[in-house]
Amino acid sequence: MTNFTKIKKVSPPGAGAQECGENVCIVRGRETACQGKGVSPGIVIGRAYVYDNLLTAVPQYRIAAEAVEGECERFLKAVRETSRQFDLLWEQAKGVLEDDPVSYLFDVYRHMLNGSRLLRGVRERIKNDLINAEAAVQTEINLIADAFTAMDDAYIASRLEDVRGVGRRLIRNLMGDAQENFSQLPENAVILARDLSAADTALLDPKKVAAFATMTGSPQSHTGLLARSLGIPAVVAAPNLLTSARTGDIVIIDGAYGKIIICPSQEEVDRYRKYRADFLRWKRSLKRLRRLPSVTSDGVYVSLKGNIDLPTEVEILVQTGVDGIGLLRSEYMFMNRNDLPSEDEQFEILKEMTGRMEGKPVTFRTFDVGGDKCPTFLNTSSTPNPALGVRGIRYALRFPELLATQFAAVLRVAAYADVRVLLPMVCSVEEVVSAREIFNRVADRLRAAGTPIGERVPLGVMIEIPSAALNASVLARHCDFMSIGTNDLIQYALAVDRTDAAVSSLFNPLHPAVLKLIKMTADAAREANIPLCVCGEMAANVRYAPVLLGLGVRELSMPAANVAMVKERIRSLRMSDMENYANGLLSLPSSTDVINRVNGFEAENR
Ligand code: PEP
Numbered sequence: 328m329t330n331f332t333k334i335k336k337v338s339p340p341g342a343g344a345q346e347c348g349e350n351v352c353i354v355r356g357r358e359t360a361c362q363g364k365g366v367s368p369g370i371v372i373g374r375a376y377v378y379d380n381l382l383t384a385v386p387q388y389r390i391a392a393e394a395v396e397g398e399c400e401r402f403l404k405a406v407r408e409t410s411r412q413f414d415l416l417w418e419q420a421k422g423v424l425e426d427d428p429v430s431y432l433f434d435v436y437r438h439m440l441n442g443s444r445l446l447r448g449v450r451e452r453i454k455n456d457l458i459n460a461e462a463a464v465q466t467e468i469n470l471i472a473d474a475f476t477a478m479d480d481a482y483i484a485s486r487l488e489d490v491r492g493v494g495r496r497l498i499r500n501l502m503g504d505a506q507e508n509f510s511q512l513p514e515n516a517v518i519l520a521r522d523l524s525a526a527d528t529a530l531l532d533p534k535k536v537a538a539f540a541t542m543t544g545s546p547q548s549h550t551g552l553l554a555r556s557l558g559i560p561a562v563v564a565a566p567n568l569l570t571s572a573r574t575g576d577i578v579i580i581d582g583a584y585g586k587i588i589i590c591p592s593q594e595e596v597d598r599y600r601k602y603r604a605d606f607l608r609w610k611r612s613l614k615r616l617r618r619l620p621s622v623t624s625d626g627v628y629v630s631l632k633g634n635i636d637l638p639t640e641v642e643i644l645v646q647t648g649v650d651g652i653g654l655l656r657s658e659y660m661f662m663n664r665n666d667l668p669s670e671d672e673q674f675e676i677l678k679e680m681t682g683r684m685e686g687k688p689v690t691f692r693t694f695d696v697g698g699d700k701c702p703t704f705l706n707t708s709s710t711p712n713p714a715l716g717v718r719g720i721r722y723a724l725r726f727p728e729l730l731a732t733q734f735a736a737v738l739r740v741a742a743y744a745d746v747r748v749l750l751p752m753v754c755s756v757e758e759v760v761s762a763r764e765i766f767n768r769v770a771d772r773l774r775a776a777g778t779p780i781g782e783r784v785p786l787g788v789m790i791e792i793p794s795a796a797l798n799a800s801v802l803a804r805h806c807d808f809m810s811i812g813t814n815d816l817i818q819y820a821l822a823v824d825r826t827d828a829a830v831s832s833l834f835n836p837l838h839p840a841v842l843k844l845i846k847m848t849a850d851a852a853r854e855a856n857i858p859l860c861v862c863g864e865m866a867a868n869v870r871y872a873p874v875l876l877g878l879g880v881r882e883l884s885m886p887a888a889n890v891a892m893v894k895e896r897i898r899s900l901r902m903s904d905m906e907n908y909a910n911g912l913l914s915l916p917s918s919t920d921v922i923n924r925v926n927g928f929e930a931e932n933r
Pocket residue numbers: 552654656695791811812813814815816862863864
């Protein structure tokens with residue numbers, strides 16, 4: 328079997344398969360192969376750019392005695408800038424209860440930036456050790472953290488992340504533009520990193536970054552999702568990645584199979600050139616599907632929409648011929664910046680984006696911050712278990728002004744375009760009721776001010792927590808549409824952290840409990856007569872399309888790269904057969920039984 332056939336059978340296509348422009352120079356005898364987990368398919372032969380953020384992110388150097396005063400002044404400037412940023416954040420985040428932990432956090436930050444041990448310690452270190460300010464901050468933060476840890480007190484330990492958070496922000500402000508933003512990469516670079524956060528990934532320019540691989544991470548993390556959205560072939564969880572790689576080495580990345588070959592032999596390069604050509608040929612063959620309707624062979628229409636993480640993706644999405652945007656993850660648009668986006672700014676971005684969608688509907692999800700998505704301007708990481716902490720709608724309801732700003736921007740855009748609002752991480756009816764109250768209040772305020780708004784903007788609920796799926800029939804009475812976020816639904820139903828490589832093999836979309844939760848939600852939507860979409864990664868996988876259709880789903884939203892392939896699959900299916908197929912799966916007792924049945928079905932029907 329050729330590699331091409333394997334890709335077609337089991338993996339969605341990526342956007343990229345590229346190669347170094349220059350002649351590939353093979354260093355004999357240094358070839359090293361690493362195995363990780365493929366998260367975004369595509370084959371790349373490029374030049375390594377090693378980014379060891381643990382070791383090199385903070386510059387360390389000695390300074391001359393005469394430079395001490397200037398260095399202390401540079402440090403104080405960063406302290407002032409950091410305080411200014413916190414004040415700004417606090418101004419915009421007011422409305423929180425007095426005793427709210429988030430408001431308390433701001434007090435802690437202010438204290439740390441105001442004559443605390445941290446400030447004194449850094450200045451003394453610059454003077455006595457003659458080192459640069461970034462290194463001095465790093466050293467002091469480590470010392471404070473060690474002292475906290477030694478106290479062996481749970482409360483003090485929980486403040487550790489606050490200390491580190493302030494330290495990180497200080498260092499970032501000290502480094503200014505010098506911080507790594509991957510803007511100086513050579514063409515066709517392959518980033519090999521210890522770790523890339525979702526925010527790092529959002530910064531990557533697909534025109535320059537041909538692929539990336541990391542030592543840590545898991546396929547379900549937002550880093551993986553972003554790679555797929557950007558069409559950048561990527562591999563995560565390759566523990567030996569940085570052992571032998573050097574910047575400038577030739578490297579092969581196979582984003583479908585998780586393979587990385589550093590300094591490949593000529594034979595390997597030739598082999599992967601062939602795979603890449605096959606892959607590209609197959610991708611081109613999918614283009615013809617753009618103009619064909621997404622209907623099953625017995626005439627049932629299945630609406631296909633796109634997931635958008637960054638505004639730049641809209642251009643590619645429009646070319647796939649989708650029915651609209653089913654999930655616009657608004658948090659990514661504002662990930663790498665130091666302040667909160669204003670209502671006008673969000674209005675402009677959204678208006679521009681909806682304009683490019685040729686009148687098709689756009690589903691705007693309000694900020695889903697928390698978990699593994701932490702915009703720079705919000706400190707959401709200082710919680711013991713981010714996935715179970717203040718995330719999504721919880722965060723939004725603690726910062727009602729932030730939510731109101733987003734609602735206002737959407738309501739204003741709705742005067743010109745078909746936009747809907749989607750609330751993430753809903754767990755209970757009360758959250759929807761509270762959000763709707765804010766929504767109505769914002770609409771009243773805009774109307775009273777004579778601002779043009781859309782009069783019938785649908786408000787939707789994401790079903791991504793098991794309690795929401797179990798209670799979907801009640802939630803359905805309080806919202807205008809629902810959207811199943813399978814990434815989180817699986818994470819929470821199976822208690823599998825989607826960012827933890829150690830448990831990623833347990834992340835199973837075909838677990839009987841997951842299928843039941845989807846079925847319950849689909850039944851609830853049908854009974855309430857409201858639209859239902861699936862916008863998690865399950866919707867993007869051709870293996871799961873027959874299952875989802877059979878469970879009653881008629882709308883799927885996915886990254887642009889997967890649309891053609893899913894459409895091709897839908898056109899080959901008979902809806903009446905899918906219902907029987909899904910009912911059969913629901914009757915099976917274990918994951919193994921379901922997986923075996925699905926494997927059998929795929930073998931017979933593909
Ligand atoms: C999901 O959870 O499936 C989803 C679509 O939301 P996100 O991946 O952004 O958490």
